[in-house]
Each structure stands twice: as structure tokens, then as C-alpha cells.
Amino acid sequence: MKAALISLRSISSQWTIKEMKKYFSQVDDINLKEIEVSLGTKGINVLYKGDPLDHYDCIYAKGSFRFADILRTIAESRHKESYMPLDPDSFTIGHDKLLTHIALNRARIPMPDTYIASSLASAKEILDKIPYPIVMKFPKGTQGKGVMFADSFASASSILDALSALKQPFLLQEYIDTGGTDIRAIVIGDKVATAMRRTGAQGETRANLHAGGKGEPTVLDYRSAKLAVETGKAIGAEICAVDILESVKGPLVVEANLSPGLQGITMVTKENVAGKIAKYLGERTTAFLEQGKQKKMSKLVSEAGLVKQGEEHQIITNIDFRSSRMVLPKVITEFSEFSEMEEFIIHVKKGKILIEKYGP
Numbered sequence: 024m025k026a027a028l029i030s031l032r033s034i035s036s037q038w039t040i041k042e043m044k045k046y047f048s049q050v051d052d053i054n055l056k057e058i059e060v061s062l063g064t065k066g067i068n069v070l071y072k073g074d075p076l077d078h079y080d081c082i083y084a085k086g087s088f089r090f091a092d093i094l095r096t097i098a099e100s101r102h103k104e105s106y107m108p109l110d111p112d113s114f115t116i117g118h119d120k121l122l123t124h125i126a127l128n129r130a131r132i133p134m135p136d137t138y139i140a141s142s143l144a145s146a147k148e149i150l151d152k153i154p155y156p157i158v159m160k161f162p163k164g165t166q167g168k169g170v171m172f173a174d175s176f177a178s179a180s181s182i183l184d185a186l187s188a189l190k191q192p193f194l195l196q197e198y199i200d201t202g203g204t205d206i207r208a209i210v211i212g213d214k215v216a217t218a219m220r221r222t223g224a225q226g227e228t229r230a231n232l233h234a235g236g237k238g239e240p241t242v243l244d245y246r247s248a249k250l251a252v253e254t255g256k257a258i259g260a261e262i263c264a265v266d267i268l269e270s271v272k273g274p275l276v277v278e279a280n281l282s283p284g285l286q287g288i289t290m291v292t293k294e295n296v297a298g299k300i301a302k303y304l305g306e307r308t309t310a311f312l313e314q315g316k317q318k319k320m321s322k323l324v325s326e327a328g329l330v331k332q333g334e335e336h337q338i339i340t341n342i343d344f345r346s347s348r349m350v351l352p353k354v355i356t357e358f359s360e361f362s363e364m365e366e367f368i369i370h371v372k373k374g375k376i377l378i379e380k381y382g383p
């Protein structure tokens with residue numbers, strides 16, 4: 024099986040490639056920054072370093088929110104022919120906190136109350152009504168860099184004026200008091216592969232490790248684990264990190280991350296997260312190829328007029344005779360999966376021929 028990891032080539036990506044080599048015969052390290060995409064009536068064309076991107080059995084594409092559009096387009100063009108753990112839509116949803124919250128809301132996944140406004144005046148009206156403290160966020164920030172804290176109307180209002188002057192879109196959100204801690208869970212398929220509890224630096228409301236937070240391994244309770252897995256499904260990502268705040272009302276999801284850094288969580292939990300991701304990709308690709316084969320077979324069967332007869336299939340057809348040699352219909356070759364590399368035993372008697380693979 025042949026795989027590609029399309030990424031910004033971080034250390035996490037290098038670790039993942041190394042592990043993927045245990046499950047795939049070839050793993051190409053594709054630099055997202057060297058990809059170009061063209062769209063037209065003939066479809067979507069993905070070029071890598073100027074040439075069409077090869078076909079892969081598995082493509083794991085990831086990058087930061089700045090690359091959400093190109094990642095979505097690549098996925099759109101390849102997700103039917105290659106196994107991709109992230110749906111095309113997930114790239115735009117998961118890299119935008121508002122779209123993520125809309126998806127969470129649709130899936131009835133609990134999250135902090137969140138507000139958006141279409142003008143400065145209506146945002147101020149919201150500020151007038153909601154309890155403090157609050158959190159203000161850039162919809163597309165990461166690593167805690169776009170998260171601001173306001174403990175009163177006065178501070179929120181002045182932050183808002185600055186955001187508005189910079190024409191920066193923002194979300195307003197209920198502040199969840201967790202003593203500066205949050206949970207980061209790595210979701211792989213239907214499971215939480217590992218999780219850590221992060222605690223923000225002294226006086227810090229953001230628990231991100233990049234903002235100086237410290238992590239410790241933790242085992243999620245059933246409810247939080249279920250929420251994390253459901254979050255992945257809600258945004259269309261089989262592999263993602265989910266940030267959860269443990270409130271008095273129960274666990275609340277604040278964010279999903281499609282390209283989580285693996286260094287921090289690996290160090291904290293001592294789990295080989297890249298290895299688990301690679302194993303999952305290997306298993307899912309095998310299943311995807313098998314499913315593809317079965318689909319191709321049933322298409323062949325219905326299109327070519329093959330009819331199931333007990334354990335076998337039958338077709339009533341003419342045979343092409345070329346200077347006394349018989350040429351079987353193409354569908355027979357495809358269906359039997361015979362290839363010219365193999366040897367065969369041909370049993371023959373008057374009125375009947377049976378061809379079987381020779382050897383194991």
C-alpha cells in the first residue's frame with residue numbers, strides 16, 4: 024500500500040511518517056506549501072512541484088488554519104479514490120471555531136454559550152447582557168494566541184473597540200471556571216487514544232502548552248470520552264484533538280484540532296501517539312481497498328451480465344476465436360483476478376474447459 028502525508032513537515036509529521044512506514048510499503052512526505060490546485064469543468068487537478076500528484080491508497084493531509092481552503096480542495100479531489108481520515112468539509116469546519124460550534128450544536132454536543140454579532144453596536148448590546156467574566160476569541164486562532172479574557176463590561180468593551188478597528192472577526196463566549204485547566208483528548212476513530220490535563224501558567228486562563236501550560240496524563244471518564252469521539256464525528260474528522268473544559272455543568276467542548284502537535288502529548292502521556300495514528304491509517308486503508316474491490320466487483324457483475332449461480336458466476340456470451348486461439352471476455356479476466364504473471368492448470372474434455380490457478 025502506498026501513502027502520502029501532506030503537511031507542513033513539522034516534527035509531528037516526521038514522527039507520523041516514520042511510524043506509517045511500518046504499515047505502508049511507500050510513504051511520501053509531501054510539502055503542502057508546494058501544492059497547487061486548479062479547478063475546472065474537467066475536475067480538480069492537484070499538482071505537486073508542478074506535476075500531477077500521484078495516486079495514493081491513503082492520503083493523510085493536514086496543516087494549520089491558514090491552509091484550510093487548499094486542504095479542503097485536495098480532499099475534495101481525492102477522497103473517493105484514496106482513503107482520507109479527514110472529510111473535505113472538516114478542513115473548513117475544524118479550522119474555524121464558529122463553524123465547529125455550529126456542528127457541535129447540530130450534534131447536541133455541550134459547549135460554552137457562544138455569541139456572534141454582525142456589528143460593533145450589536146456586540147456591545149450582547150456585552151451589556153451577558154455575565155462576566157467572558158472570553159473573546161478569533162474564530163481562526165490556535166495555540167491560545169487568539170483567546171482573550173475580559174472580567175468586566177469595561178474591559179470587554181475596550182477589547183471589542185480594538186478588534187473592530189482592526190476589522191478582526193471574533194466570538195464572545197461564556198467563561199468556564201476550571202481553575203485554568205483543560206483536557207486535551209486525541210481521538211482516533213471510535214476511541215480516545217490518549218488524553219492529558221493541561222494547567223495554564225500562574226495567572227493564565229489559557230491552558231495551551233504553547234501558552235506555557237503544563238500537562239499531566241489523565242484517563243477520561245466515559246462521558247468526556249464519548250463527547251470527544253462524537254466531536255470528531257460531528258466535524259468529519261477520524262483523527263483530531265478535542266479540547267474539553269470540565270465545568271460544574273459537566274464536560275464542554277471548546278475546540279477540535281485537525282493537526283494536533285504530537286510532541287507535547289507524547290512527552291506527557293508517554294504514549295506513542297504517532298504509532299497509534301499510523302496503525303489506524305494502515306487498518307482503515309486496508310478496509311477501504313477491500314471495500315473498493317467489492318464495489319468494483321458488484322459493478323462488473325451488474326454491467327457485464329454475470330449471473331450468480333451457487334458459488335460461481337456465469338455469463339452467456341460468444342467467444343472470440345483468433346486463429347484457433349480463444350480470447351475470453353475482459354470481465355472474466357477481471358473477475359477471476361488472473362494475471363499473466365501466474366501459471367494455470369487447464370482441465371479440458373470435449374464440451375468443457377475449466378481453468379484454475381496453479382499452486383498456492
Ligand SMILES: Nc1ncnc2c1ncn2[C@@H]1O[C@H](COP(=O)(O)OP(=O)(O)O)[C@@H](O)[C@H]1O
Nearest residue numbers: 135164165166167168197198199205229230278
Ligand atoms: N470559554 C472558555 N472558558 C475558559 N477558558 C477557556 C474558554 N475557551 C478557551 N479557554 C482556554 O483557552 C485555551 C485556548 O482556547 P481554544 O478555544 O482551545 O483556542 P486555541 O485554538 O487557541 O487553542 C483553552 O485550552 C482553555 O484553556
Ligand SMILES: [Mg+2]
Nearest residue numbers: 166167266278
Ligand atoms: Mg485549543
